[in-house]
Amino acid sequence: PIALQHGAHRIGRRTDADMEKWRAYGLGQFIHWGLYSIPAGEWNGKQYSGAAEWLKSWKEVSATAYDSLMYQFNPTKFNAESWAETAKQMGVKYVTITTKHHDGFCLWPSKYTNFTVANSPYKKDIIGPLVKAYDKRGIDVILYFSIMDWHNPDWRYDIKTREDSIAFDRFKQFTRNQLLELLTLYPTAKGLWFDGTWDKSWVKQAAFADSLEKEMRAMRPGLIIGSRFRADEYGKRHFDSNGNMMGDYEQGWERKIPEKIADVHGNDWDCVMTVPENQWGYSKVWKGHIKTTDELLEMLAKCVSLDGNFVLNFGPKPDGTLRTEELDLAKGIGEWMGINSEAIYNGEYAGLVKQDWGYYVKKTGTNKIYMLVFNVPVSGALNVVLPSRTAISKVYDLGNPGQNYAPEEIGTSAYFIHLKQQTFKRPFVIVLETADNSKNSGAQYQKAK
Numbered sequence: 493p494i495a496l497q498h499g500a501h502r503i504g505r506r507t508d509a510d511m512e513k514w515r516a517y518g519l520g521q522f523i524h525w526g527l528y529s530i531p532a533g534e535w536n537g538k539q540y541s542g543a544a545e546w547l548k549s550w551k552e553v554s555a556t557a558y559d560s561l562m563y564q565f566n567p568t569k570f571n572a573e574s575w576a577e578t579a580k581q582m583g584v585k586y587v588t589i590t591t592k593h594h595d596g597f598c599l600w601p602s603k604y605t606n607f608t609v610a611n612s613p614y615k616k617d618i619i620g621p622l623v624k625a626y627d628k629r630g631i632d633v634i635l636y637f638s639i640m641d642w643h644n645p646d647w648r649y650d651i652k653t654r655e656d657s658i659a660f661d662r663f664k665q666f667t668r669n670q671l672l673e674l675l676t677l678y679p680t681a682k683g684l685w686f687d688g689t690w691d692k693s694w695v696k697q698a699a700f701a702d703s704l705e706k707e708m709r710a711m712r713p714g715l716i717i718g719s720r721f722r723a724d725e726y727g728k729r730h731f732d733s734n735g736n737m738m739g740d741y742e743q744g745w746e747r748k749i750p751e752k753i754a755d756v757h758g759n760d761w762d763c764v765m766t767v768p769e770n771q772w773g774y775s776k777v778w779k780g781h782i783k784t785t786d787e788l789l790e791m792l793a794k795c796v797s798l799d800g801n802f803v804l805n806f807g808p809k810p811d812g813t814l815r816t817e818e819l820d821l822a823k824g825i826g827e828w829m830g831i832n833s834e835a836i837y838n839g840e841y842a843g844l845v846k847q848d849w850g851y852y853v854k855k856t857g858t859n860k861i862y863m864l865v866f867n868v869p870v871s872g873a874l875n876v877v878l879p880s881r882t883a884i885s886k887v888y889d890l891g892n893p894g895q896n897y898a899p900e901e902i903g904t905s906a907y908f909i910h911l912k913q914q915t916f917k918r919p920f921v922i923v924l925e926t927a928d929n930s931k932n933s934g935a936q937y938q939k940a941k
């Protein structure tokens with residue numbers, strides 16, 4: 493391995509209680525809200541082709557005109573309690589909220605810039621009430637922060653001249669000030685979700701970013717910071733020059749999900765996902781495919797079955813209300829979670845051969861394995877292959893505990909679970925309680941005749 497000063501400072505997963513709690517979340521919510529929510533992807537009557545929260549980067553939009561949106565920010569219907577209640581009903585265990593996106597507008601009254609809610613008609617802090625409302629419901633808060641800041645005149649995409657270097661040094665202090673300010677104002681925040689860290693200017697700041705990360709962790713022991721925050725001294729991001737992940741979990745899964753367990757390299761990770769193809773902030777027009785409740789539930793199941801968390805994005809409207817499509821999804825997911833959340837919370841990779849009917853999730857620290865069924869075979873028989881010398885001691889339908897199954901043994905530690913009915917309206921969960929029968933307690937179920 494290469495000697496690194498600013499690469500990964502830990503090999504393998506964090507094992508402390510804060511991270512174990514993060515690992516167990518299963519389901520999260522992302523909230524993208526800011527000035528971009530007002531134009532919602534439209535400018536001078538024309539639709540921006542990109543993501544609505546990137547509108548300011550459109551050549552048709554002057555920065556001055558965009559920044560004056562601050563004087564229109566007045567979400568009269570904003571109610572942190574109702575957002576948090578929607579999230580509670582949905583069954584999320586953590587929420588990631590944009591404090592400042594790339595446009596530089598701060599949803600908290602930062603004292604390091606005027607470009608904040610304090611100077612909008614709304615005047616009041618948005619982040620504080622949200623943290624309070626979510627904490628009250630036992631939903632942990634992670635603060636999203638974009639390093640790239642299109643409003644700050646000291647931001648640079650790269651550092652080519654002495655002037656760049658002087659300006660960017662000011663920008664680094666501004667960034668440090670804002671991050672320490674957020675950790676001071678919102679001490680219950682469990683982590684920081686960094687974005688806007690790909691440009692050369694920041695990638696060249698390995699030493700600064702490393703010391704800032706250390707300073708934040710010292711200030712807030714247990715703080716959770718992902719792999720996207722900093723680069724190593726050779727400019728490597730997410731994974732350092734020795735291939736070791738930097739930060740506490742992998743942040744590469746944005747709008748994509750790993751296919752197999754080998755893809756996650758034993759790291760913690762979460763997948764952040766949009767409802768439409770690619771819109772994070774509120775957008776008037778949702779192009780392409782809009783994901784359904786069942787699609788999102790299958791993504792959730794797949795993430796948890798591969799040792800990750802699934803974080804669904806909400807883009808609230810400028811008036812502070814949530815859009816109907818998102819409220820409907822929150823309700824649909826919440827109904828399913830109301831019955832099946834036992835298969836999601838504290839779930840981990842079960843280490844079993846993946847079958848076509850769906851996904852296995854193992855309950856951390858137990859011998860309970862959940863079968864999250866999305867595709868019932870025409871045979872009605874769910875194939876289960878366990879490690880040798882593992883017997884099944886009990887099988888039942890999580891949503892209908894009275895419904896037991898007697899698996900048919902069709903081979904060495906291989907079983908068929910014959911479903912009682914052919915059609916299912918919703919994804920469902922079957923619970924397998926396994927026993928290590930290496931003490932040869934004798935197979936519980938008859939061999940196939």
Ligand SMILES: COc1ccc([C@@H]2N[C@@H](C)[C@@H](O)[C@H]2O)cc1
Pocket residue numbers: 524543545546687688746764772
């Ligand atoms: C260079 O491509 C992107 C794509 C999306 C992003 C941002 N990350 C997501 C979590 C959203 O905040 C999106 O604006 C940034 C850069």
